[in-house]
Every structure is written in structure tokens, then in C-alpha cells.
Amino acid sequence: MDRAFFGQPQGLGVLAGTEFWERFSYYGMRAILLYYIVATAAKGGLGLSQTTGLSIMAIYGSLVYLASIMGGYVSDRLLGSRRTVLYGGIFIMLGHIALSLPIGIVGLFISIAFITIGTGFLKPNISDMVGKLYSEEDQRRESGFTIFVFAINFGAFISPLVCGWISSSYNYHFGFSLAAIGMFFGLLFYYFGGNKTLGTDGDEPSNPLDPGESKQIIIRMVLGAVAFIIVLIGMSLTKNLSIDSFVSLLSIIAIITPVLYFIVILRSKKITEVERKKVLAYIPLFIGAMVFWGIEESGSSILASFAASRTNNDLGWIKIDPSWYQSLNPLFIMLYTPLFILLWTKLGKKQPRTPNKFAYGLFFSGLSFLLMVIPLLMVGANEKVSFLWLVGSWAIIEIGEMLISPIGLSVTTRLAPKAFGAQMLSMWFLSNAAGQAVNSQIARFYTPGHEAGYFAVIGIVAIVASLILLMFVKPVLKLMDKVE
Template identity: 50%
Template sequence: MISKEEMVRSVPQKGFFGHPKGLFTLFFTEFWERFSYYGMRAILLYYMYYELNKGGLGLDQATANSIMAIYGSLVYMSGIIGGWIADRLLGTTRTVFYGGVLIMFGHMVLSLPSGVTTLFISMGLIIIGTGLLKPNVSSIVGDIYAETDPRRDSGFSIFYMGINLGAFIAPFIVGTVGQTYNFHLGFGLAAIGMFIGLIVFLATKKKYLGLAGSQVPNPLTAEDRKRVFSRILIGALIIAVLGFILIKAGIMTFDVFTMTVSVLGIIIPTLYFIVMYRSPKTNADEKSRLLAYIPLFVAAMMFWAIAEQGSIILAQYADQRTDLTIGSFELQSSWFQSLNPLFIITLAPVFAWLWIKLGDRQPSTSRKFSFGLLFAGLSFLIMIIPAYMNGTETLVSPWWLVLSFLLVVLGELLLSPVGLSATTKLAPSAFAAQTMSLWFMTNASAQAINAQIVKLYSPENEIVYFGIIGTVSIVLGLLLFLLAPIIQKAMRGVK
């Protein structure tokens, strides 16, 4: 077993803005992976519902919206599988590489002019590939620093910047090519982006990452491998046969599948909480903290249910309800997907400075969550104004979308990093890693529920749609604000 000290010593410690050289490898691997994913996502909805004569698949818009939500949900759920494979079978670096290969093939499949079957094959490859790569590349960042290294937090901040830079640039390049020339060319660019990321990873891994991520932390024994692989194979065969029978019988329709994933989005986290709470490994203080975590989990689900509609409902709004002409300049509707990472890059340092400045005077975790829900709710409520003023038949100024994305990012910066921190503090010690998986389930569950909600949107009912969802978020935020003292007490000393 390689010790943490040996791992850190094997990594050249100076070379990338004063950080370990391995940060260069991980920064650009993640930059290109996010470029490929967010580039694809910027045009995928349009590809699904544009008519055949415009290069799309001609799907019903409500169905396309639902597919986008289910897709996002399964991408986040798959991270649980990726973590297990890295911990028990391959180690993180090999898992990251294989994940990148699957993602690249997924985009390559989408770049081929074909139909709905090809779309779902591509989605399957990208879901599994992202589940293998996304959680594990972040884990390797932690491996290249000693636990007491003062550069550690700064290194994660630089890495986080790579994520958002890739997401910011992608819609301008992939979106423009996809919408102006051909969707399949756009998806081809996403594949090239992931290919560049893999080249960077392979070319610099040995020299810059050393032993980081090379070992399997909790490997299966030879006997365990046989048993686990047998169960996986039998389970996969049962699912495949059952799926084939249900599809042939007309029982497993797309609506039934989306409803199944939506239900799982509620059942899986519920079972997580029950198992951890009832476990004899969880002491009384930890049980209390778990109960305090539940309202934060629900609040995060509500937040992500709104935030993730930026790539679904607001993307459709940008395409169909927004005046994309500024003078003689023509905007692409896909470009609005760059607003979220742009605002995060700009405002994240401001929030980091604010929390340091406020020190002990800063709001409690639950109150930061409540403010996050308030901003999320407002980001939807302001979308009522143009429809109320001018009706739903006229095109609206793009500045309404800019304001909506700004408000939801303010909410994200209040809730997302704080939620990660709170999860590490409130997690029972015996379930630390699983509780972190549970935090990422807030997004997966939100998008699973969104798969049912987004079907209800249409330009004709947008006042009701934005109004109800925005109001529910604000009411939940106010309720959380009022319950903050009780939640804080249940945290048993955790701030």
C-alpha cells in the first residue's frame, strides 16, 4: 500500500502557478471534459426538437425537455458507480481515463447523422463515462497535496476555475457551429474536445501525477471479484431481458421509464437516510445531525430543480421567446448557456472574500441555504414580468434571461459550496464517503423530479409555470429561515 507521503513525493511540487505539476494535468483534463459536456448540452435540446428539415430529430418539445432532465439525473447518479469502481477495481487515474474514452465515443456517436436510437446509445456512453471521470478526477486533486499543504484550497479553486472556463467557452464554439452549420459538426467538436483532454492526460500523467490515483484503496479479493462480477452479470442480464420483454409488450414506454427514474430519485436518498440513521455505527449526536441535514437536502433539491432548468426551459425560452437581434448582430440561443459559468467565475472570489470578511458574523448554514432558495425563486418570478407586460406572443429582451441567470448564480454561490462543506461536517464518520454521494444526489433527484415538471411548460402558460415554481422556492426559503435555530441546535455544535 502506497502511503500518502510517498504519493505526494512522487508528484513534482512546483510548476503550475506555484502548485504541483499534476494540477496542470487535472486542470486541462477537466477543462476539456467540461468543454465537451457543456458544448454538447448547449445544442442537445435544440437537436432533439428541431424539425428534420432543420437538422433535428423532430421530437415533441415536452418529450425533449423530459429527456434532458432524465439525462442530467442519470449523469449524477452514475457518479456512485464511478466511485465504487475506482475504490474497489481500477484506482482513480485508470477510471478517469476509461471514463474519458467512453465520453469521447458518446460524442462521436452523436456526430453521426442518425436517429433516436443513436441518441440514446450516445447518452448511455456519456452517462457511464461521466460517472467514471467526474468524481474521480476531483479525488486525484486531493492526492497531489499533503494534508497540511496550505496550497490545497487554492489548488481546488484553480481546478474549479478550469471546470467553469471549459463550460463558459463551449457554447460559443460548439453552439455556434451546431446551430449555424450542422448539429453533428457541433457534436464532433465536443468529441474532439474530449480527445484533446485524453491526450493531455496520457502525455503528462506519468511525469506530473506520479503515484497519485494509481492504487486501488479498497481492492476486491480474487474471491470477491468472482462473486461481484457474477452478480453484476446476472443482474445486467435480468435487466436486459426484462427490459426487452417490457418494451416489446409496450409496457416500458418512455413515459414509464422517466416516471421510474423520477421515483428512484426520491427512493434512493430516502433509503440512504434510513440506513445511516438506523445503523449501530451512527451515534446519538450523528443521528441528530442527520435529521438536521434532511431540510438542507430538501432545500438543495428545490434549488437544483430551478437551476438545472437553465439548460432546459430557459434554453427553450432563449430559442423561442427571446429577441436574438442586437442591432445588426445576431445572437445564438445556445450562447446563454455560458452565462452561468461566467457569473460563477466573476462572483465566486467576491463570496469567498465576503465570508472571510464577515467571519463569525456570517449567516448560519441553514440561513445561507434559505437565501439561496430566495434568489432561485426570484430568478423564476422575474420571468413573469415580460409575459405580464407584453403577453406571450412577442419576443422579449435578452436582458431578462441575463438577470435570471445572475440571480440563480447568486443562489448557487450561497448554497452549493456551503452545502459541500456542511455535508463533510454533518456526515456520520462511518458513512463519510456515502454522505458525499448523497449530496450529489440532491442534483440527481431534482432533475429526476424535473423530468415530470418540465413537461408542463409552454409559452402560453409560462406565467403560471414560473410563478408557481418560483413561489414554492421562496416559501421553502422563508420556512427554512424560520427553522434555522432548531436546525442549528440539532447540528450539535457544528456551525
């Protein structure tokens, strides 16, 4: 048995290292992107409004998760996971290079397109490759994924600190260049290390397209592209085409997509009545996850803006760069993970049921935003607040993530009908995409002087949603049919 990497397969070291550098590049870029978008040209930025910047950040995250569906399809039906991950990394690197060049708004949109496609190609498939390193009976699988997730969070932790410091000390383009270099190292790690340790698994698609299917797919893609272009032309002719309206169009697509997925699955003749009930049980969990991700993912937009404009970052002995707060998310995940593993192990069968965990996670997400109301009411509209409030908000919402993220991924696989196993897994990513799409619209209400009201309303909505979900625990459990 291969135990070359700390008792794990040697290939895990390659994949964990690749994902470390990919997350380093992505989170390093994301930590400074909002500031680049809203900074004036004199300060090296694009000079867009805060409202537009917040919407762009939210829809960017939404598109990344939408693209993961395409990445899984390309891997399974066209390229195989090995090549899909490689091409994804190349797209990501090119996207960071576009941002590192002083070509303004054009570079931003090229970057969004490339990184969206690249992350969609790489992220779901590299996780699948980790799973394939182990047989079903291999007891090392769980510990292997723990190492892999730690690499993800460690890369996400250090990159905002490094890229944020570089962008503040020099300029934004240097920060984006560092993200590109990080992905370049990831590609080197993956290509040369993978050739030695990953064998031939994933070289070919697991379910390749038949010649007839290929023609149908091309026709559908062309029709979809034509329809999208027609809509854009119509918006342009009616003088309604702008960055904000384009973001709104993408938001509509991100919200409609999971609705259509649910309709297709529920109406399918390939699922049994028992499976149909399980899909119905998944709907309230999906909605809860969507609300949660809308709040959690606002860390790179709403909380990032708050960190720059309403937080006292001058501690005298050190000046905190606003981008550094983006390291709090992975930091708390790394701190909480062993504690939650210990908690669930100790509770055993006495631990809360899945819908309850979702409801509690929603409650904590709402509480994290309500916490931000307190300092704003204390200091007024123009004063800055202690950085500890932001740290506290992140500490609370990451408790919610521990209750929803791993639990949601697990329950998705267990409620999935056999005929839609992979597509139901895509639904979990769509909950994040839809949540951020909604966030791209409501973020417009986050304006100077009204921050307290924004945090209060969103926080209350999340807590109300958690209470409603608690009311539906019994019927959801009944539909789940003993799935835990």
C-alpha cells in the same frame, strides 16, 4: 516542494487542463442537445416534441450525478482513480462521437449511456486526484482548488459559444464533433501529461474488493439488471413502454435512491447517536438542495427553450444564438467567486449559519423564476421579450448557487458519520440527481402559452421552501451539534 505550475504542483496543470477540456465537451454538447432533439428532420434534428425533449434533458443530468456514485465505487474498489478517469474520458469521447454521426435516435441513446457512465467515472475522481496532490498541512490546497474550479468554469463558458456557433453555421453533428474533439484533447493532456507529473498515486484501488466481495457484487448487479429488464418487459407487454414512460421509470429510481441511502445510514449500527442526529440535520438541507438543483439545472432545458422561442435574439448588429445563453452560468460563477470569498472573509464569524445560507439560496432561485413572469405578463402570449430578462434570471440564480453549492459540499463532509464518509459525499450528488429527476416530470407542464404560470408556480414553491427552511433553522442547528 513541487511549485512548477504557478507555484502549485505540476500535476495540477495536467488535471486542470483535462477538466477544462472535459467540461468544454460536456457543456458544448449540452448547449445544443435540446435544440437537436426538438428540431425537425428537415432542420437536422430528431423531431421529438418539446415536452419529451425537456424531460430527456432533465433525466440526462440526473443520470450523470447518479453515475458519480458508481464512479467513486469503481475507483475505490476496482481500478484506482488513474484508470477510472482515463476510461471515463474514453466513454465520454465515444458518446460525443455517437451524437456526431447521423444515426438518429439510436445515436442519442448510445450517447446518453456512454456520457453518463464516462462523466460518472471521471468527475468525482479527478477532483479527488487534485486533493491528493497536497499534504494535509499544505497551505496551497485552497488556492489549488480555486485554479481547478476556474478551469472548469472557463471550459464551460467558452464551449456553448463555439459549439453553438458551429452547429448554427453548419449542422448539429458538426457541433457534437467539436465536443468529441475537445474530449480527445483532454485525453491526450491527461495520458501524456499524467505519466510525467502524477507519479503512481491512484494507480491501484484504495480499498480493493476481496474475492468473496467480488462474487456478491456481481450477483447484486445481475439481480438489479434482471429486475430492471423485467420491469421494461412488463411495460412493453402492457403497451406502456415509450420514451416518456422510460424517463419516468428512471426518475423514480433517481428519487428512491437517496431515500434508501438515508434509511440505510440512519438504521446502521456503525453510527453513534450524535452522528445520527447530524444525519437527521442533513435531511432538510438535502431537500432544500434538491429543490434548488431542480431549478438551477433547468437552465439547459426550460431556459434553453425560452431562449429559442420567447426571446428576442436579433439585436440588429448581432444575432444571439440561443445556445450562447448557456455560457451565463459559468460566467457569473467566475464573477461572483472572488466577491463571495471577500464577503465571507470580511464577515468572519458574523456570516449567516449554514441553514440560513441554504434558505437564502433557495429564495434567490425562486426569485430568478419569478423575474421571468414579469416580461411575459407585459408582452402577452405571442410576443418575444428582451434578452436582458434571461441574463437577469441567470445572474440571480447564480447568487443562490454561491450560497448553496460550495456550502453544501462543505457541510456534507462535516455532518458525515465516520463509517459513511464517502457515501455521504455521494448524497450531495444525489440531491442534484433527485432534483433533476423531479424536474423531468414537472417540465411537462412547460407548454406554449403557459410559460408565465410555470415560472410563477415553481418560483413560489422555491420561496415557500426557503421560508419553511428558515423556520427549522434552530432545530437543525441543534441537531448539527456545533458543526458550522
